[in-house]
Every structure is written in structure tokens, then in C-alpha cells.
Amino acid sequence: GVFSYDGIRIGQGYDIHQIKVHTEGEDELNIQNGGSTKNEFAAQHGGKDNSEFDAQHGVNCAHELAIHKEGYALKWVKKNTCEQNFKILTIGGVKIKNIFVRSHSDGDIIYHSIVDSILGALGSLDIGTLFPDKEQNYQNKNSASFLRYVRLLLHKKKYAIANIDVNVIAEIPKIYPIRHTIIKNISSLLQIDESQINIKGKTHEKLGVIGEKKAVECFANDCNYSYST
Numbered sequence: 001g002v003f004s005y006d007g008i009r010i011g012q013g014y015d016i017h018q019i020k021v022h023t024e025g026e027d028e029l030n031i032q033n034g035g036s037t038k039n040e041f042a043a044q045h046g047g048k049d050n051s052e053f054d055a056q057h058g059v060n061c062a063h064e065l066a067i068h069k070e071g072y073a074l075k076w077v078k079k080n081t082c083e084q085n086f087k088i089l090t091i092g093g094v095k096i097k098n099i100f101v102r103s104h105s106d107g108d109i110i111y112h113s114i115v116d117s118i119l120g121a122l123g124s125l126d127i128g129t130l131f132p133d134k135e136q137n138y139q140n141k142n143s144a145s146f147l148r149y150v151r152l153l154l155h156k157k158k159y160a161i162a163n164i165d166v167n168v169i170a171e172i173p174k175i176y177p178i179r180h181t182i183i184k185n186i187s188s189l190l191q192i193d194e195s196q197i198n199i200k201g202k203t204h205e206k207l208g209v210i211g212e213k214k215a216v217e218c219f220a221n222d223c224n225y226s227y228s229t
């Protein structure tokens with residue numbers, strides 16, 4: 001238009017994903033019952049082995065099972081990752097071994113909400129429109145690539161990040177112990193200083209789906225400034 005605004009711009013992002021928590025009790029039970037082998041699994045599923053299943057359902061069973069080989073019941077993991085499209089929770093780029101997330105991409109609520117907050121600030125649609133759920137390309141995609149994408153978009157529009165503030169609402173995992181790792185991940189992906197990023201966690205006081213550990217959610221705010229003039 002005639003007037004184009006190039007001052008400070010803020011954006012908000014939100015994301016929620018369903019989770020399943022793998023409890024110790026279940027572990028022991030499944031270990032006692034013996035985890036089924038890859039062949040048994042294939043037989044149960046009409047001859048499909050994990051890799052065929054992966055391709056059809058956009059999961060990476062081999063990877064999930066490899067991580068869970070020691071001390072975890074393969075049976076439980078197979079049931080929940082391979083059959084129900086749950087995968088090991090990644091949050092702010094940190095993998096949480098005993099929590100599974102249902103999602104099309106890697107289901108990283110922190111990365112997704114930050115991407116949406118930056119897109120919002122830039123007035124550039126949203127993550128679901130730019131990277132549609134239905135496309136095979138984005139299945140299991142490491143959400144780091146979405147962050148790299150918005151970094152380029154910021155640069156193209158001559159905007160720089162002032163600061164990012166994130167609120168994770170989750171009973172588990174506790175964010176505080178992994179907060180610095182998450183900040184380092186985001187700092188290196190977006191090429192901003194760690195001091196420009198704040199990450200905090202909050203429980204939902206055991207109320208509702210978050211309180212019952214059936215979901216985790218995240219809010220992000222992003223503030224950008226223009227360097228065009």
C-alpha cells in the first residue's frame with residue numbers, strides 16, 4: 001500500500017498436542033509379559049514389518065524402538081508408536097524418553113508455537129498453512145527446519161528478533177531442568193543471543209486434559225524490530 005509500517009511487530013503462537021505417558025508400572029508389567037519381537041509384530045500386522053508401517057503411518061518405529069531397547073518394554077512402545085502414531089516427545093529440541101506425542105511432524109510444541117509467533121509478527125499466515133499436515137514431506141519432519149525457514153523470512157523482510165517469551169503448560173515434563181538446553185537450541189537455530197529467549201513451564205494444577213497428562217500446550221510471544229531504515 002501507500003503506507004507501509006516498519007516499526008516494532010509482535011506475534012503470538014499457540015500449540016497443543018496429545019501425549020501418552022509411559023509409566024514405570026506398565027513397564028514392569030510388559031517386561032514380565034515379554035516384549036514381542038519384530039517378527040511377531042509383523043505376523044500380527046499382516047506381514048508388515050516396521051519399515052513398511054513407518055512409511056504408511058509417518059512414524060519411525062525403528063528409531064523409537066532403538067531408543068527404548070534398554071529398560072523399556074518394546075511391546076508398549078510398539079503398540080503406542082507403531083499402531084497409534086505416537087512418537088517420543090520432542091520439546092524445544094529435547095527428547096523426553098517416557099512421554100509420547102501424537103503428531104504429524106515431530107510434534108515439538110515449543111518450536112511450533114515459536115514459528116507461529118514469528119509468522120504472526122511478520123503477518124505471514126501460519127505454520128499449518130505453510131506446512132500442511134497432509135503432505136508426506138512434513139511427516140516426522142524435524143521442526144528445527146521450520147525455525148530455519150522463519151529465520152530466512154525475517155531476514156527477507158528486514159526484521160530482527162528482539163525477544164521471544166514462551167510458556168509451556170504441562171504437568172510433565174518439568175521444563176525448568178531442560179530450560180537452558182532449549183534456549184541454546186533456539187538460540188543456535190534462530191541465530192540470536194540466549195538473553196533474547198525466555199522459556200518457562202507451568203502446571204495446569206491437575207485440571208482438565210493438561211492436568212490429566214493427556215496433552216501439553218505452549219504459548220509463545222515474539223517481538224521483532226525493523227532494520228530497513
Ligand code: CDP
Pocket residue numbers: 168169170171172173174175176177200201202203204205
Ligand atoms: O506455583 P504456581 O502454581 O504458579 O506454578 P506451578 O504450575 O505449580 O509450577 C511451579 C514451578 O514449577 C514453575 O514456576 C516452574 O518453575 C516449574 N514448572 C516447570 O518447570 N515445568 C512445568 N511443566 C511445570 C512447572
Ligand code: ZN
Pocket residue numbers: 015016017103107108109112
Ligand atoms: Zn505442533
